[in-house]
Amino acid sequence: MEALVAAARKAPWPCAAEVDGAIYLNESPLRHAEMVALENLEGVGHTMRVTAEPCPMCMAAIVWSGKVERVEYGTSIPRLIELGHWQSSIRAADVINSFAPRRTIELVQVGPELTDALYRR
Numbered sequence: 001m002e003a004l005v006a007a008a009r010k011a012p013w014p015c016a017a018e019v020d021g022a023i024y025l026n027e028s029p030l031r032h033a034e035m036v037a038l039e040n041l042e043g044v045g046h047t048m049r050v051t052a053e054p055c056p057m058c059m060a061a062i063v064w065s066g067k068v069e070r071v072e073y074g075t076s077i078p079r080l081i082e083l084g085h086w087q088s089s090i091r092a093a094d095v096i097n098s099f100a101p102r103r104t105i106e107l108v109q110v111g112p113e114l115t116d117a118l119y120r121r
């Protein structure tokens, strides 16, 4: 998570995603780091590490892609909102669980003590 946080600190919007050692940043309001990562991924079974819990757009795209089996995120959506960031309150787990038939994607919070600092204003 340290390398991700360092990359995100240099970006205009402090959000970054990492898959297989490659780091991706937000490029626009629609091209979040996770979306950019997905466009660059080949194959299946990847772990995606992100500085914040994926928003509903990104989490749905992660499920639709079929390329990612595990997501590790730092700062949670409730924490982003608490810190004053404009964000949908729909949690990533709720997006995953809304698909039928269900596709299992492991969702784990890792290192919020490192990433929360990115989002403090």
Ligand SMILES: [Zn+2]
Binding pocket: 032, 033, 034, 054, 055, 056, 057, 058, 059
């Ligand atoms: Zn997103």
